[in-house]
Amino acid sequence: MLLGPSGCGKSTLLRTVNRLVPLQDGRVLLDEADVASADVTTLRRSIGYAIQEVGLFAHMTVGENVAIVPALLAWERSRVAARIDELLNLVHLDPHRYRDRYPRELSGGEQQRVGVARAIAARPPVLLMDEPFGAVDAIVRASLQEETRQIARTLQTTILFVTHDVDEALRLADRLVVLRDGKVEQYDTPLAILSAPATPYVGRLLDADDVIRRLSLLRVRDAMVPGTSDATIPEIAADASLRDALDAFLSGAETLAVRAGASRIGTIAYENVRRALRAPDAAGTLP
Amino acid sequence: MSLPHLLAHVQTHVALSAAALSAGTALGVPLGVLAARLRGSRGAILGLVNVGRVIPSLAVLTFVVPILGVGFKPALVALALLAIPPIAINTDLGLRGVPPAALDVARGVGMTAMQAFARVEWPLALPVVLTGVRTAAIEVIASATLAAFVGAGGLGEYILRGLQAGDPALLLAGAGSVALLALAAEFTLTLAARRAGERTA
Incomplete structure (x- = not known):
């Protein structure tokens, strides 16, 4: 979980993992392999990607959106169809109602769900999420957070998650990176950071005193x-x-x-x- | 001039317009794609394209006739030049209007540049492109009357002869047919654009 204010470089850091942002210096290791040495399309197809704007393809149905990576990987038609239904069930959208609808017919929360389903469609071991629930109201956000947690646990997916929402970070993170101006301020479990903020900035950002109180x-x-x-x-x-x-x-x-x-x-x-x-x-x- | 004549001229008019529109699309779309891609050259490309709109088709005809002679060819060139600008401009517009998030995801899920264009950018831009084709079609159909000046036939014949003979019936037959053709094109292409856009709009 990457936490920090806007402009601190958390999205940029996230996007170096699937090489949407090229590295000038340093390395990004995934399972001990340098992402720079992988084929870029193969790399990206093996990493789930979900963003705040969702970026659903407006000319494709929900099902086609969800199946985009399996389609790129040339899965068999019957396998893709089964996977679409499985995924829609996983994000609590009834496949029969939603499969053939278009994104513009969906609410913001439903679109976010489709975005998550699309990101995990080909069972990527790693999932990048850039404020994926930023555009929905608090209630929908809370349920999406809980579902994402469960999905990550069931599928054994490692999620690298960007947020500027402190509550979201404390709620979801196993390990938390606090960023400021492109630098890592602290990296630890949320509760360890709360009980011993490394810098006054971290303490203020997390409102650590208040939480401890x-x-x-x-x-x-x-x-x-x-x-x-x-x-x-x-x-x-x-x-x-x-x-x-x-x-x-x-x-x-x-x-x-x-x-x-x-x-x-x-x-x-x-x-x-x-x-x-x-x-x-x-x-x-x-x- | 009788009805069989009219139908023959309608046929010539339609063939000429369709050929000019096809040529205009074949040139206008790639130019529009280039303009959207090469941001630095965008102004230059679209400016050049717009010249086709600024020069009157009649003037283009007088330039082209000495090179290509009279008949179908010079008319085709003049009309294709007229068709290029709206198509190129709308192609550029449509491609630049593709939501950045959709492009980001297209790249993020591992589409190659070609796949991103064919599967995401082009389908999302298509309704706007088709609107450009519609505008071009109407301009071309209306201007194809000028073909009569260079002996390419078409409905302009009626207007020319009607003017020469002072015969309002001939004028009306020519102008009315052109208007009907333009309306038919407008109707068909609006439907096509709407069908392409109904999911995205």
């Missing part, structure tokens, strides 16, 4: 998963704050057992802390 207001009890746990894993008190849990995770723990009084009542993991961050007004509902 929010975490210290939330209790482990409210974010944990109820249930039993392995006796060997370390413990944390149910009334401890998520800030405390975060510290434990940052120092190496993967899962913590939650203790209330004499019994263990559940477990909490890094992911649960992150989930708690996703409810923006959660802190406000607590004393």
Whole structure:
């Protein structure tokens, strides 16, 4: 995930990967192979590409748009047709309703979905997304984000994602690169960056103080998963704050057992802390 | 002049116009593509093309007749020159109007330059190109009356003779037929442009 204000070079950096922007210096490695030594059309057909403007081809149906890379790769007709339906289902568009429609008949959110389906059509191991949900409203954006997460997980796709939206970055990123004026300010997990911003700029951009304050207001009890746990894993008190849990995770723990009084009542993991961050007004509902 | 004569002249008129329009398209489209591609030379190309529009076709005829003689050929040259500008200009316009995002994706998904042109740019520009062809067709059909001056026949014969003989019936037959032809071309090509554009518009 590349995060930074407009003009910081995040899109340019993204576009060096599929060589839409030529490198003047340095190298881009994909699976340890230099992209500069690959054939450029082969390279691009093996990398998914989705952008904010979507760029659907207005003269093609939704199905033809989705199938553009398989068509370039000369897949068999029956395989392409099956893949179109599969992809449209994956992005929650009913193939029978949408396959033969034209892009102008679609809402902004539907177009973005088609854009995502097109990008993953040929099962690329790597997907480049440049503010792919920038043009839709917050509700549609949230559901698209969640779907993208799931798709990436199911398909085992590595996504390089550009955004200027801090919430989006914190919500989706496994690893986050904060950029400013073409330079990397910090590169780490979102929570590590939040708890220890490398520069004052990073702290301000992420509003790190505020997020950490929010975490210290939330209790482990409210974010944990109820249930039993392995006796060997370390413990944390149910009334401890998520800030405390975060510290434990940052120092190496993967899962913590939650203790209330004499019994263990559940477990909490890094992911649960992150989930708690996703409810923006959660802190406000607590004393 | 009787009805069979009229039909023969309509036929000549249509053949001449169609030939001029085809030649104009064959030259105008590549010129338009060049103009859209070579940004530096765009002004020069379109300026040169526009000369064809600025010089009156009658003047072109007088220049060409000494070289090609009278008849079909000089008329074809003059009319093709007239057809090139709207087609070239609209080809340039249509190609430059292709959304940058569509081009970015076309390259991003790994289309070669030829594939991007054939699969994305050209189909998206086509409705605008066809509008140019329509404009050219109407200008050509109207101006093809001048062919009568160089002995190429066509409906201009009626207008010429009508003027010479002071016969309004002949004038009307000629002018009316030209108008009908132009309307028919307008109608057909508008339909074609709309069909090409109905998905994209």
